Amino acid sequence: MNRVGIIGYGITPFTKKDHSTESALLESTRRLFVENPEIMPKEIDAVLVSTNSNTKYLSPILSEMTGVSPKISHTVESLCSSGTNTIVSAYSYIASGLADLVLVAGADRYDSPGQVLEWDNSRGQYKHPVFWASIFSKAYKRRFSVSNEQLAIVPVKNHKQAKDNPNALSEKICTVEDVINSKKITKDLRLLECSRPCTGSASIVLGSEDMVKRLAHSPVWITGIGQKTTSAGFTKNIPSNFMESTKIAGRMSLEMSNKHAKNIDVAEIHDAFSVCEPMALEALGFSADGKGMHTIQELHETDNFKINPRGGLIGAGHPLGATGIAQTIEVTQQLQSNAGNRQVDDPKVGLVHNMSAAATSSTVLVLET
Amino acid sequence: MNRVGIIGYGITPFTKKDHSTESALLESTRRLFVENPEIMPKEIDAVLVSTNSNTKYLSPILSEMTGVSPKISHTVESLCSSGTNTIVSAYSYIASGLADLVLVAGADRYDSPGQVLEWDNSRGQYKHPVFWASIFSKAYKRRFSVSNEQLAIVPVKNHKQAKDNPNALSEKICTVEDVINSKKITKDLRLLECSRPCTGSASIVLGSEDMVKRLAHSPVWITGIGQKTTSAGFTKNIPSNFMESTKIAGRMSLEMSNKHAKNIDVAEIHDAFSVCEPMALEALGFSADGKGMHTIQELHETDNFKINPRGGLIGAGHPLGATGIAQTIEVTQQLQSNAGNRQVDDPKVGLVHNMSAAATSSTVLVLET
Numbered sequence: 001m002n003r004v005g006i007i008g009y010g011i012t013p014f015t016k017k018d019h020s021t022e023s024a025l026l027e028s029t030r031r032l033f034v035e036n037p038e039i040m041p042k043e044i045d046a047v048l049v050s051t052n053s054n055t056k057y058l059s060p061i062l063s064e065m066t067g068v069s070p071k072i073s074h075t076v077e078s079l080c081s082s083g084t085n086t087i088v089s090a091y092s093y094i095a096s097g098l099a100d101l102v103l104v105a106g107a108d109r110y111d112s113p114g115q116v117l118e119w120d121n122s123r124g125q126y127k128h129p130v131f132w133a134s135i136f137s138k139a140y141k142r143r144f145s146v147s148n149e150q151l152a153i154v155p156v157k158n159h160k161q162a163k164d165n166p167n168a169l170s171e172k173i174c175t176v177e178d179v180i181n182s183k184k185i186t187k188d189l190r191l192l193e194c195s196r197p198c199t200g201s202a203s204i205v206l207g208s209e210d211m212v213k214r215l216a217h218s219p220v221w222i223t224g225i226g227q228k229t230t231s232a233g234f235t236k237n238i239p240s241n242f243m244e245s246t247k248i249a250g251r252m253s254l255e256m257s258n259k260h261a262k263n264i265d266v267a268e269i270h271d272a273f274s275v276c277e278p279m280a281l282e283a284l285g286f287s288a289d290g291k292g293m294h295t296i297q298e299l300h301e302t303d304n305f306k307i308n309p310r311g312g313l314i315g316a317g318h319p320l321g322a323t324g325i326a327q328t329i330e331v332t333q334q335l336q337s338n339a340g341n342r343q344v345d346d347p348k349v350g351l352v353h354n355m356s357a358a359a360t361s362s363t364v365l366v367l368e369t
Numbered sequence: 370m371n372r373v374g375i376i377g378y379g380i381t382p383f384t385k386k387d388h389s390t391e392s393a394l395l396e397s398t399r400r401l402f403v404e405n406p407e408i409m410p411k412e413i414d415a416v417l418v419s420t421n422s423n424t425k426y427l428s429p430i431l432s433e434m435t436g437v438s439p440k441i442s443h444t445v446e447s448l449c450s451s452g453t454n455t456i457v458s459a460y461s462y463i464a465s466g467l468a469d470l471v472l473v474a475g476a477d478r479y480d481s482p483g484q485v486l487e488w489d490n491s492r493g494q495y496k497h498p499v500f501w502a503s504i505f506s507k508a509y510k511r512r513f514s515v516s517n518e519q520l521a522i523v524p525v526k527n528h529k530q531a532k533d534n535p536n537a538l539s540e541k542i543c544t545v546e547d548v549i550n551s552k553k554i555t556k557d558l559r560l561l562e563c564s565r566p567c568t569g570s571a572s573i574v575l576g577s578e579d580m581v582k583r584l585a586h587s588p589v590w591i592t593g594i595g596q597k598t599t600s601a602g603f604t605k606n607i608p609s610n611f612m613e614s615t616k617i618a619g620r621m622s623l624e625m626s627n628k629h630a631k632n633i634d635v636a637e638i639h640d641a642f643s644v645c646e647p648m649a650l651e652a653l654g655f656s657a658d659g660k661g662m663h664t665i666q667e668l669h670e671t672d673n674f675k676i677n678p679r680g681g682l683i684g685a686g687h688p689l690g691a692t693g694i695a696q697t698i699e700v701t702q703q704l705q706s707n708a709g710n711r712q713v714d715d716p717k718v719g720l721v722h723n724m725s726a727a728a729t730s731s732t733v734l735v736l737e738t
Contacts, residue, residue, distance in 0.1 A: 047598070054423045056483050057448050060601035060730055071621070073598040073730060074454045078443035079426050085443040088467070089458055095465035098457070098594065114425050225467065229416070229442040232429035252440070361429055361442060 004094045005212035005221045006367070007101075007205045008036030009329040014169040014200035014317035016110055021053040024107040024201035025062050028322075032103075032203045033066065038215045039205055045099035046072035050086035050106035051321035052079060052114025062105055072099060079114050079356035080272065082106065083202070083324020084363035088225055090206045100208045106322040107201035114320045115197055117357060130194065132234045132358040133273035134186040136242055140275050141188070144290035148190075152179035153293065154274035155192045155314050157300040162311025164341035167326075169198045169317030179274075193274035195313035202325035204332075218336040224257030224366025226250055234358030243283040245362040246355060250284040253351070257366035261285035264366075265347030266305075266334045268327035270355045271312040280353055281307070284364070309334060309342040324354035328365065335369050373463045374581035374590045375736070376470075376574045377405030378698040383538045383569035383686035385479055390422040393476040394431050397570035397691075401472075402435065407584045408574055414468035415441035419455035419475035420690035421448060421483025431474055441468060448483050448725035449641065451475065452571070452693020453732035457594055459575045469577045475691040476570035483689045484566055486726060499563065501603045501727040502642035503555040505611055509644050510557070513659035517559075521548035522662065523643035524561045524683050526669040531680025533710035536695075538567045538686030548643075562643035564682035571694035573701075587705040593626030593720075593735025595619055603727030612652035614731040615724060619653040622720070626735035630654035633735075634716030635674075635703045637696035639724045640681040649722055650676070653733070678703060678711040693723035697734065704738050 010032030012024060019027075033039060047070045049058040059073035072093060076086040083106045090102040108114065117127045140146060156176055162168035174182075174192055183191035212219045226249035241247075254260060261284060269284075271277040278292025286307075287295040299307055310316050310330040313323060331350035333339040348369055355362040379401030381393060388396075402408060416439045418427040428442035441462060445455040452475045459471040477483065486496045509515060525545055531537035543551075543561055552560035581588045595618035610616075623629060630653060638653075640646040647661025655676075656664040668676055679685050679699040682692060700719035702708045717738055724731040 052425055054482065055487070056421055056446060057486075057601060057726060059447065060598050060726070063598055064601040069600075070598050071596040071618075072454070072457065073596075074445050074447035074451070074458075076443050076445060077425060078428065082443070085441070088441065089443075089461070092458070092461040092465040092467050095467070096461040097464070098461050113423065117426075118424070227440040227442075229429050229432055229439050231438075232426060232433040249440075357426060357429070 002095050002097065003209040003221060004091045004206055005216060005219045006332050007207045007212055007216045008032055008039050009204045009332065010035060011167055011202045011326060011329055012200050013167045014198045014319055017199050019199050021051055021055055021107050021109055022061060024199060025049065025105045026065050028201035028203040029062060029066050029105050032205065041067040044068045044070055044101050044103050046070050046093050046102040048086045048090055048102065048104050049075045050082040050104065050325060051075060052077055052082060052108050052112045054113055068103065078361065080320050081324055081354040081356040081361060081363050082321045084352060084354040084365060087324065087328060088227060088363060091222055091225065094206060094208050100211050102206045103203065104206065104325060105203040106325040108320040108322060109199045110197045112197065112320050129272065130185050130189055133275065134188040137188040137275040140279060146293055148180060149176055150293050151274045152176040153297055153300055154271060154277045155179050157296060158271060158308055158312040158315040161305055161309055161342065162315025165310040165316055168311050168315055169196060170311055170315045195272050195318040198317035198319050200317060200319035200322050202322040202329055204325055204329060220332045220335050221368050222365055223368045224253035224259065226252030226364040229361040231360050234360055242279050243359040245359050246280055246283040246353060249362040249364040253364040253366050259349060259366055263349050264351045265349050266309060266331060266344045267307055267351040267353065268330055269308055269312060269353050271308060271314050272318065284353060305342055305344050309339060309344060327352045327354060331367050335367060371464050371466065372578040372590060373460045373575055374585060374588045375701050376576045376581055376585045377401055377408050378573045378701065379404060380536055380571045380695060380698055381569050382536045383567045383688055386568050388568050390420055390424055390476050390478055391430060393568060393570035394418065394474045395434050397572040398431060398435050398474050401572045401574065410436040413437045413439055413470050413472050415439050415462050415471040417455045417459055417471065417473050418444045419451040419473065419694060420444060421446055421451060421477050421481045423482055437472065447730065449689050450693055450723040450725040450730060450732050451690040453721060453723040453734060456693065456697060457596060457732060460591055460594065463575060463577050470580050471575045472572065473575065473694060474572040475694040477689040477691060478568045479566045481566060481689050498641065499554050499558055502644065503557040506557040506644040509648060515662055517549060518545055519662050520643045521545045522666055522669055523640060523646045524548050526665060527640060527677055527681040527684040530674055530678055530711060531684025534679040534685055537680050537684055538565060539680055539684045558642065564641050564687040567686035567688050569686060569688035569691045571691040571698055573694055573698060589701045589704050590737050591734055592737045593622035593628065595621030595733040598730040600729050603729055611648050612728040614728050615649055615652040615722060618731040618733040622733040622735050628718060628735055632718050633720045634718050635678060635700060635713045636676055636720040636722065637699055638677055638681060638722050640677060640683050653722060674711055674713050678708060678713060696721045696723060700736050704736060
């Protein structure tokens with residue numbers, strides 16, 4: 001199998017602004033081409049758009065706007081993990097030899113239709129993700145005797161880290177008290193524990209080994225891929241095994257890259273809600289069961305940005321189709337020692353964890369210099 | 370690169386019925402599993418859904434309904450050629466080694482949102498495909514001195530061939546006079562010259578060489594793939610080069626399979642409107658420029674089903690996300706000598722031509738036994 005690496009990227013600020021999905025896609029792609037003049041639009045073989053937007057034919061639209069005339073062009077959708085699904089699809093086109101250079105562009109608006117789980121009629125009126133997050137939160141707190149105050153460390157840490165991310169939606173740090181006293185969304189969920197929908201876009205160019213060697217200043221390789229879909233409805237995973245898909249995808253990606261969780265120097269974790277971060281750390285093998293908050297508290301107290309250096313979804317904002325790509329860009333920047341004030345100390349191996357709909361599906365990537 | 374072949378398929382009737390996209394997807398997939406009991410849902414590595422529906426997360430939904438727990442799951446959209454785009458994506462997962470067995474399931478409803486070209490504001494009110502089809506028709510007739518009566522042979526032939534397709538939307542044959550006297554949609558387009566939106570679904574399972582050898586009764590291999598996107602707006606291709614993307618994709622797929630147009634024994638051609646069939650035959654090298662209708666007339670007069678044996682889009686109906694998959698199933702059945710009354714005489718090499726939005730993008734596949 002051909003090696004696949006990351007050559008360049010472009011990202012927009014994540015905001016509450018009313019840009020169209022098309023404009024957002026164009027803006028991150030424009031930045032990518034401006035910042036990577038060695039990537040020639042004419043050389044791009046495939047343009048894959050990651051989005052939950054209802055607009056059709058976005059890949060040819062973006063291609064025409066940016067002067068790309070690709071062989072392969074289509075949209076990929078898988079809710080909140082559309083971004084990494086699209087990156088893995090790009091990987092497969094390159095590894096199979098059907099393409100050498102692939103542009104992956106993701107975007108969504110603050111009012112993206114991917115935010116409501118419309119299909120699951122069994123949920124009745126409880127179609128919004130806050131409801132599964134509440135059940136996860138309640139079950140996790142009860143099972144491991146974790147308090148609201150302890151869980152509140154996740155948003156405190158991630159808003160703090162987002163301060164050093166110039167593209168983050170978050171504009172201020174917060175305290176445990178701020179989290180506890182923020183608007184009560186449900187009995188087990190406060191407003192500041194939720195990632196917020198926003199408008200934003202992130203683009204990345206992947207290439208074959210030859211392309212990476214020719215075009216990349218500081219190559220980063222995708223060495224591990226794990227994906228798993230356990231179901232479409234989350235009730236299957238409650239209460240014994242919250243993040244089974246993450247567990248399986250994590251194991252698969254670490255095996256493929258011949259790494260262990262202890263080898264990971266920096267990671268982007270899908271903290272759609274505060275409880276997701278400790279759960280995912282446990283599912284991925286970073287922490288023992290029930291000990292995720294210990295890990296997070298220690299990192300927070302020592303100002304170690306290892307987990308979610310850009311502020312995670314809670315700090316950076318969550319424009320669905322862009323999120324997995326933005327996570328991958330962050331880990332790439334970290335591995336390139338190009339992450340400014342957020343830089344983790346000399347990382348060699350990074351991990352991206354992206355998931356959808358109460359972890360009914362997950363993608364995990366391992367990246368290496 | 371690993372070889373990739375077709376193991377099994379399932380298809381629903383194409384109708385005007387009011388089934389949901391989910392129900393249609395489930396029905397073609399259910400038929401696939403019933404008709405191919407050797408394909409075990411548990412062994413499927415990826416479920417890729419092809420659709421223009423606005424419903425999200427359809428792949429995990431279909432997976433849960435059919436007892437599949439895949440690694441990879443997402444939706445692919447590229448308007449009318451979503452189906453073959455999804456097949457090529459499945460091919461790349463298998464050829465790259467990320468998957469061994471992939472289910473591709475396509476469906477759309479008669480009222481699919483992919484039928485209106487909403488994005489192109491430059492079209493003003495003329496957003497429906499009938500407008501580009503009218504311009505194509507007018508320009509083609511003028512350039513090659515083709516009459517309305519000559520073009521009408523396309524729907525006459527394709528409705529005739531659809532009579533032998535039990536899943537076709539078309540229920541009756543028609544004459545040249547019927548076509549000419551059918552409702553005038555625009556100055557250059559009659560109702561019977563248009564493919565009709567409908568509700569339908571088609572599913573196919575692709576596999577690696579090992580899987581094909583283990584599971585397929587009558588293996589058919591994908592030996593050629595060509596894809597090209599020239600733009601998102603069709604005006605670029607008028608009037609000198611109607612189907613540039615088809616020309617490029619066709620050449621690419623024939624080169625990859627080391628074949629020439631004269632080697633193709635049976636072909637599915639994207640006849641969204643009557644004029645598309647002669648145009649595509651010329652772009653693909655089956656006919657000299659301006660001679661597409663000669664080829665079609667000769668085939669019609671000799672009852673040779675070589676082009677669009679299932680009746681094409683005009684005869685079979687056009688449920689957008691299912692069309693490219695249904696075309697691929699038809700060519701597979703032909704190569705397996707399993708096409709009933711539509712069977713072409715002992716074909717060895719087949720071709721699928723699927724395109725979107727005035728041939729601004731095209732996919733061409735070559736299939737062989």
